Ligand SMILES: CC(C)=CCC/C(C)=C/CC/C(C)=C/COP(=O)(O)OP(=O)(O)O
């Protein structure tokens with residue numbers, strides 16, 4: 173059988189996008205029309221090739237273009253993105269994580285600049301804000317901690333003030349164990365996940381901080397099987413990931429109905445496109461490759477811990493080939509960056525989560541099972557992401573070793589008791 177490499181994008185349109193040197197995800201309306209046509213054409217072209225060649229085509233990940241797009245964003249970080257002015261730690265995290273997945277190093281000067289910039293987003297009373305001088309919020313706190321762990325230098329680790337971070341988390345906690353996103357803000361399952369993730373990663377977790385949290389999280393699991401933002405709301409992939417990842421971090425996955433979660437999640441993979449939808453009766457979107465796809469390694473880990481479920485390497489939980497095809501064929505934007513679906517323009521959020529989903533589909537690992545599976549060109553392989561934090565595994569191990577040797581907040585209160 174002869175195998176053909178398949179570059180999904182139209183070369184002339186690719187060149188045009190590559191030369192857009194502002195790095196910003198903005199296109200005029202004429203350009204948007206052109207984008208829509210070009211990417212639809214590439215999808216139809218792929219489907220046609222599939223009919224002719226059946227299994228013989230190898231879609232290519234356009235690594236160099238994605239890296240160039242990501243690096244442009246890193247340079248612009250401190251000056252642009254007025255539209256994402258309250259999400260600057262998120263931009264750092266999305267870009268740094270996508271680059272680590274692509275195994276692309278960042279130079280020492282940039283590492284130091286980004287660490288210092290994130291330091292400016294940290295608030296005096298603890299936690300990180302969406303930008304310097306803004307109020308602390310749990311979402312940018314999660315993004316900043318992940319970004320600093322990806323940077324992975326002593327300077328980056330030292331930016332995190334663990335004492336005030338603990339105070340901030342305590343202030344966001346409600347009496348029933350849920351977490352508000354910010355002072356006076358909404359409480360939802362993202363809060364529980366962001367709090368558990370940063371507390372675990374920086375080694376400041378205490379039983380007092382998460383008393384009642386697992387019980388509150390399972391109240392968000394709906395009759396469909398996925399998790400909602402709050403009890404009584406609709407199941408959604410973004411919230412489902414937060415639910416199962418937070419329960420994993422808190423060692424309480426036994427409290428949820430894992431088989432119902434599995435049934436709901438597998439049914440979110442779309443038969444025609446191969447990608448995932450976020451919720452029942454909605455459209456496929458590349459970012460759910462991670463929010464839904466990332467739940468499988470966690471579900472698998474729970475299932476293998478239960479004796480009555482026999483899972484083997486042949487017993488895959490989702491269609492890893494179809495997901496890789498959707499990401500490689502439909503979600504690569506010509507000239508760099510990844511997207512929600514054909515017709516949309518690139519952004520750093522979709523670039524990061526499409527690549528995270530591709531990594532999960534390539535390195536399926538959960539419990540005792542792990543295998544590598546690449547449907548395309550050999551150069552498509554990404555590094556493996558940790559399914560709980562969505563940071564590459566080596567960086568999680570490194571951060572864990574660093575923070576584990578520091579004093580724990582419960583140790584401090586013991587010391588205070590001894591002194592009194
Ligand atoms: C850690 C952290 C902060 C996680 C965030 C998780 C996440 C992506 C939540 C999504 C929330 C939501 C209801 C989106 C629906 O948007 P929509 O109606 O535009 O999209 P849809 O049609 O695909 O449902």
Ligand SMILES: [Zn+2]
Pocket residue numbers: 457458459460512522
């Ligand atoms: Zn999306």
